[in-house]
Amino acid sequence: MLNYIISRIFSAFIVIFGVVFIVFMLIHMVPGDPVEVMLGESATAIDREALRHSLGLDKPLWQQFAHFLHGLINFDLGHSLHSKKPITELISARIGPTVELTLASLLVAFIIAFPLGVLAALNKDKFADAGAMSFSLLGVSIPNFLMGPLLILFFSVFLGWFPVSGKSDFSSLILPALTLGTALAAVLSRMIRASLLEILNEDYIRTAKAKGLSRTRIIVIHALRNALLPVITLIGLQIGALLAGAVITEIVFSWPGLGQLTIEAIQKRDYPVVQVCILLISTSYVVVNTLTDIVYGLLDPRIRLA
Amino acid sequence: MIKRILFNVFVIGFFSSLSACTDEHSNTSRDGHFKPDKIIRFGLNTAPVTLDPLQATDAVSGRINRLIYQRLVEFGADNKPVPGITRWQQINAQHYRFTLVKDSLSEFPRFHHKKLLTTHDIKATYEAVLDKNRASPHRNSLKHIERIDVLDEHTIDFYLSRPDPLFPAFLVIGIVPEELLRSGHPFNNKPVGSGVFEFSHWPFDGQLFLRRQSDQQLFEFLKVTNPTVRVLKLMRGELDLIQNNLPPEHIAFLKDHDELKFLTQSGSNYSYLGFNLSDEVTGQVTLRKAIAYALDRDKMIQYALGNAARKANGFFPEQHWAGAQLVSYNLNLKKAVKLMQQLGYSKHKRLQLTYKTSSDPFRIRIATIIQSQLKAIFIDVDIRSYDWGTFYGDIKSGQFQLYSLTWVGINTPDIFRYVFHSDSLPPSGANRGRLNSLKIDQLIEKAEQKYELRKQAEIYQELQQQLHQLLPYVSLWYEDNIAFFREDIQFYRVSSDGNYDGLKNVHRLSQGSI
Known part of the structure; x- marks a missing residue:
């Protein structure tokens, strides 16, 4: 098992390094120069060169990348090219809201998906199944840029229950979490249904029934527990995606998360901020998925032996 | 038992992390003296980049x-x-x-x-x-x-x-x-000035707090990118004022709401359609004239801008001290078609042009309208929208045929050197269209050598007449500035360049300030 965990962590590091390197090269290759964006067109060549030099952008790419890695090892993430703020300050202001929204969205997704998935599986081909899966289909089909404003219109404008957008108190979290959570719940509930249906046909479930165990016990202890394995993988992927920043939802709700920061930095060609954001996003993705793999390995010995 | 304890720890941790994070950027948590309803909130579509006046350009x-x-x-x-x-x-x-x-x-x-x-x-x-x-x-x-x-x-x-x-x-x-x-003070995020407003705090890019010195009134500048959400926040009272950057349907919608007030002011920000003059197709003045005559700016202003703009003929409105009286290129399809036929185009031989624009929805909408209007004169426009960095990079490097942008806050005619002199090709200036005209260069230089504004103005007026014939830009409009605010907001005024100086005197009625 230890070998399995070490190999997963090792591959995680390679993936993170690869992602950071590729993004570094790509962001430098696309058209658009941060110095031009910062100075405008009125600056002289001398000013542009001075700024390029002061930002270290006149060095060869490999040196810039090495400088970035060196800073990373020394926990110095550098400064934003545009605002000159330390990147740690920019990131720390965004990471909290991102984690908060991720957790809240997951909670919403669990609350909706589990009962819905189980209900659909236990009532296969009945009205409840059709209803639950229609709801799920609706959740998958409505894009967040539409779901968000619809929720705002209903809950904020008509009912006045929650603020329209922004991050203030707990109530401001509910609508963005609902927007993200319902989409995630739709996927999860379908997965739970499919997985549970498969498990319910297994021999050991029949044995449990023959032993006279209660229906609730069979479902909760024997079926649902085993049905969760594929769901864990999906949740791992979704957590990664949520931590990466749900850009559309963040924009609609003016939520100060990592996704918005990344997009803004890309638009301004703020290389150091883009690099750190991508590093964080890829790390969160890889860490969550590595943990998922490890948990999966713990739960199912066949995987770690394969 | 251990599993149950772990489960309980997870649940408690989950909820406490939510509540702990939630107050971090609360409007009230950083300032104990002001309750939320005392703050005057101003909605922005983008956040300020830097508060250092030596570096700010946006x-x-x-x-x-x-x-x-x-x-x-x-x-x-x-x-x-x-x-x-x-x-x-x-x-x-x-x-x-x-x-x-x-x-x-x-x-x-x-x-x-x-x-x-x-x-x-x-x-x-x-x-x-x-x-x-x-x-x-x-x-x-x-x-x-x-x-x-x-x-x-x-x-x-x-x-x-x-x-x-x-x-x-x-x-x-x-x-x-x-x-x-x-001493190297970081003015970019801790500004110290002498203006009417004093810096209070800046929790994150999209939320800035300033305090008015005269009465200690706290102001919040809140970035709300999505215009629909900005409008809804204003209606709900989560914002007190918003200004500009609204689609026409939102403007019409807000004007119908009695609980809101609005002010408009003729603006000076100049929108134009730019051509690449080094391109063998768009470099033809006949083609540019045909396009100028084919654009129905009145309709565009009415439908795409909600009548919140006035037609422009040049960089400066006539009332500007250096402004010129220019004959407008009004819609004249017959003339436009004739010009296109002179160039050899017809409904059987259509011209393909590429129009580059940013990914801003309003810009794309304008591009689509222009695309539609140019169909009538045998031009098929291929619209390509890019993120700002790529778009700006392409425009400066001359990789375009058509594009549209707006000049903001232009006050002085030195802009003509910056934009039209042959020495101002990017990156040394903003002659993005690669205009190379000896006559234009000479007029710019002649104007600069005059030591009296009146004489400068005369030459700049002549220059504008020349540019109006050459058409390196087709002038579109000067966008009006429009502000919507809640009923209890008093004494706001809107300026012609869209600045926020009106906040210097603004008051909330309920505070008993009048």
């Missing part, structure tokens, strides 16, 4: 900085420079003397950290702009300053390397305290 940073810092010079109704915190006299063609003036309370300006603003601060500020190592984006417009001499605490002389009657108009950089400047 419009929002510039507008916020106007509130925090004071400037030597302001602009009057005819866009001529008028005294800001100084008045001036021209000693000779290359020598200007500026004298600090007292404010309405008969006091000299004072910085927010209570130190008096003196000419030493002015000298330090402008020397910092001119310092090559600082790489200020404003250095180029001021590089003809040869020397700055402080005569006394209130009088300062600027010596120029060449005569420039427009010189005072360039002294619009916010003044910062000398000692903080020298």
Whole structure:
């Protein structure tokens, strides 16, 4: 098992390094120069060169990348090219809201998906199944840029229950979490249904029934527990995606998360901020998925032996 | 048992992390003296990039900085420079003397950290702009300053390397305290100025708090990118004021709401359709004229801008001191078709043009309308929208045929050199269309050599007539500025360049301030 965990962590590091390197090269290759964006067109060549030099952008790419890695090892993430703020300050202001929204969205997704998935599986081909899966289909089909404003219109404008957008108190979290959570719940509930249906046909479930165990016990202890394995993988992927920043939802709700920061930095060609954001996003993705793999390995010995 | 304990720890941790994170950026948590309803909230579509006046170039940073810092010079109704915190006299063609003036309370300006603003601060500020190592984006417009001499605490002389009657108009950089400047103070996120507003705090990019010095009123500048959400926040009372950057359907919607008030002001921000003159197709003046005659700007203004704009014929409106009276290119499809036929195009031989634009939905909408209107004159427009960095990069490198942009906050006719002189090809200027005309260059240079504004104005008017014939740009419109605010907001006014100076006098009715 230890070998399995070490190999997963090792591959995680390679993936993170690869992602950071590729993004570094790509962001430098696309058209658009941060110095031009910062100075405008009125600056002289001398000013542009001075700024390029002061930002270290006149060095060869490999040196810039090495400088970035060196800073990373020394926990110095550098400064934003545009605002000159330390990147740690920019990131720390965004990471909290991102984690908060991720957790809240997951909670919403669990609350909706589990009962819905189980209900659909236990009532296969009945009205409840059709209803639950229609709801799920609706959740998958409505894009967040539409779901968000619809929720705002209903809950904020008509009912006045929650603020329209922004991050203030707990109530401001509910609508963005609902927007993200319902989409995630739709996927999860379908997965739970499919997985549970498969498990319910297994021999050991029949044995449990023959032993006279209660229906609730069979479902909760024997079926649902085993049905969760594929769901864990999906949740791992979704957590990664949520931590990466749900850009559309963040924009609609003016939520100060990592996704918005990344997009803004890309638009301004703020290389150091883009690099750190991508590093964080890829790390969160890889860490969550590595943990998922490890948990999966713990739960199912066949995987770690394969 | 252990599993149950772990489960309980997870649940408690989950909820406590939610509640712990939630108050971090609360509107009230950082300031115990103000309850949310006391704050006046102003909605922005983008956040300011930097609060350092020596570095700021984007419009929002510039507008916020106007509130925090004071400037030597302001602009009057005819866009001529008028005294800001100084008045001036021209000693000779290359020598200007500026004298600090007292404010309405008969006091000299004072910085927010209570130190008096003196000419030493002015000298330090402008020397910092001119310092090559600082790489200020404003250095180029001021590089003809040869020397700055402080005569006394209130009088300062600027010596120029060449005569420039427009010189005072360039002294619009916010003044910062000398000692903080020298100590490397981070003005970008901890600004110290002498303006009406004092910096309070800036929890994150999209949420900035300033305090008005006169009455300690706290203002929140909140970035809400999505215009629909901005409108809904205003209606719900989560914002008190919003200004500009609204689609016409939102403007019409808001105008119908009695609980909101609105103000409009003719604007001076100039929108245009730009051509690449080095391209063998768009380099033909006949084609550009055909396009100018094929565009129905009245319809565009009515439907795409909700009548919140007026047609433009050139950079400056006629009432600008350097503005010219130009004959408008109004819709004339017959003439446009004839011009296209002269070029050999017909409904059987159509022209393909590429139109580049940013990914801004309003810009894409305008591009689509232009695409539709040009179909009538045998032009098929291929619209390509890019993120800002790519779009801007392509425009500057001349990789385009057509594009559309807006010039914001243009006050002085030196813009003509910047945009149309053959020496101003990017990256040395903004001659993005690669105009190369000896006549235009000569007129620009001739105007610059005149030492009286009146004579300069005459030549600039002639220049605009020439440009109007050459059509490196097809002028579209000057967008109006429109502000919507809640009923309890009083004394706001909208300026022609869309700045936020109206906030200096704004009050909330419920506070008993009137």
